[in-house]
Amino acid sequence: MDGRAFCGNYQMCVVLLVLFSVYPLQCRGNWMWLGITSVGVPENLGCESLPFTNKQKDLCKRKPYLLPIIKDGARLGITECQAQFKHERWNCSTTKDLSVFGYELTSGTKETAFILAVMAAGLVHAVTRSCSAGDLTDCACDGGPQDPAPPGEGWQWGGCSDHVRHGTALSRRFLHHPVWNASSRGGRALHTVNLHNSEAGRQAVAMTMSTECRCHGVSGSCAVKTCWRAAAPFGRVGDFLKGRYEGAAQVRGRALRKRAGRDRLVYLRRSPDYCLEDRRLGAAGTRGRSCSRAGAGPGGCGPLCCGRGYNTHVVRSAERCDCQFVWCCHVRCRRCETVSDVHSCK
Numbered sequence: 001m002d003g004r005a006f007c008g009n010y011q012m013c014v015v016l017l018v019l020f021s022v023y024p025l026q027c028r029g030n031w032m033w034l035g036i037t038s039v040g041v042p043e044n045l046g047c048e049s050l051p052f053t054n055k056q057k058d059l060c061k062r063k064p065y066l067l068p069i070i071k072d073g074a075r076l077g078i079t080e081c082q083a084q085f086k087h088e089r090w091n092c093s094t095t096k097d098l099s100v101f102g103y104e105l106t107s108g109t110k111e112t113a114f115i116l117a118v119m120a121a122g123l124v125h126a127v128t129r130s131c132s133a134g135d136l137t138d139c140a141c142d143g144g145p146q147d148p149a150p151p152g153e154g155w156q157w158g159g160c161s162d163h164v165r166h167g168t169a170l171s172r173r174f175l176h177h178p179v180w181n182a183s184s185r186g187g188r189a190l191h192t193v194n195l196h197n198s199e200a201g202r203q204a205v206a207m208t209m210s211t212e213c214r215c216h217g218v219s220g221s222c223a224v225k226t227c228w229r230a231a232a233p234f235g236r237v238g239d240f241l242k243g244r245y246e247g248a249a250q251v252r253g254r255a256l257r258k259r260a261g262r263d264r265l266v267y268l269r270r271s272p273d274y275c276l277e278d279r280r281l282g283a284a285g286t287r288g289r290s291c292s293r294a295g296a297g298p299g300g301c302g303p304l305c306c307g308r309g310y311n312t313h314v315v316r317s318a319e320r321c322d323c324q325f326v327w328c329c330h331v332r333c334r335r336c337e338t339v340s341d342v343h344s345c346k
């Protein structure tokens with residue numbers, strides 16, 4: 001393999017050659033890697049060297065300016081996944097390799113469903129945002145009529161609606177393919193379920209949009225009333241998908257179409273309890289996770305530590321306090337020490 005053929009600078013070549021010699025065959029590509037790499041501007045790498053499927057490479061070559069947006073989308077999805085699962089036994093931590101989410105990317109569990117949905121939604125959101133910001137020549141904001149109808153008499157669609165349809169189409173086109181070699185584990189059923197969950201993620205962006213309206217006219221006369229559709233902040237999309245994760249339905253490959261509405265998350269296999277470390281699966285377990293003693297919900301020591309109990313450490317921290325302005329001109333503070341208990345799972 002001639003590294004110079006597709007990577008410009010030396011450091012990057014080393015990174016890529018190591019990556020591709022460690023994961024030569026088992027992966028055909030995982031775009032999500034863009035969300036964890038510290039490589040700044042992926043355009044410099046060239047489409048051929050990125051862990052994309054062939055179709056993704058083609059799209060990348062035709063529209064290389066999409067790469068930073070795709071990277072933003074991947075980051076958005078990963079960050080939101082980690083925020084949503086911060087206090088849960090499985091906390092959506094990422095690996096350093098191309099599997100990105102390790103075992104959970106292909107396990108066919110509810111967690112796989114959430115990952116695929118939030119990543120597809122992240123891509124929709126990132127593209128939509130760029131359209132509205134005028135960063136792309138392919139799209140702008142959407143000036144046309146929207147669905148559902150305007151909220152009342154005399155209101156008209158106008159101004160700049162977020163172009164979620166464009167974002168959705170691009171996410172669909174880019175993620176046409178399973179992120180992972182479908183025949184390696186789970187086969188066709190997993191492939192079908194993955195595509196369904198990615199689509200459910202895209203729908204979540206459309207379903208969390210809201211209608212915003214404004215009056216125009218001399219001193220608030222409200223002679224012209226315009227409304228537009230705005231995409232929710234991505235955290236709201238994450239909340240929505242977390243709810244779908246909690247209500248996810250187990251399906252068998254065949255039953256998928258009948259059982260699942262378009263925006264429902266589905267899974268094939270029940271999740272492990274994520275209590276103990278399992279190196280084979282790359283599961284971290286919850287030992288050492290900090291927990292709250294009071295809570296019985298997620299993040300509480302009881303459920304998070306799986307009944308193993310917890311250790312308590314006393315943590316002292318110092319901060320500035322009782323600050324006063326002293327003429328002239330500085331601020332004098334005392335140093336206050338706070339002592340708090342920190343609990344972590346045994």
Ligand SMILES: *[C@@H]1O[C@H](CO)[C@@H](O)[C@H](O)[C@H]1NC(C)=O
Nearest residue numbers: 082091092093284285286289
């Ligand atoms: C998830 O928990 C593990 C410990 O079980 C910890 O090492 C890791 O940093 C956590 N990841 C995130 C994203 O919070």
Ligand SMILES: *[C@@H]1O[C@H](CO)[C@@H](O)[C@H](O)[C@H]1NC(C)=O
Nearest residue numbers: 025026028181182183184185
């Ligand atoms: C998927 O992986 C299997 C082995 O795990 C391999 O035989 C097959 O060729 C791969 N398929 C593709 C399309 O790369």
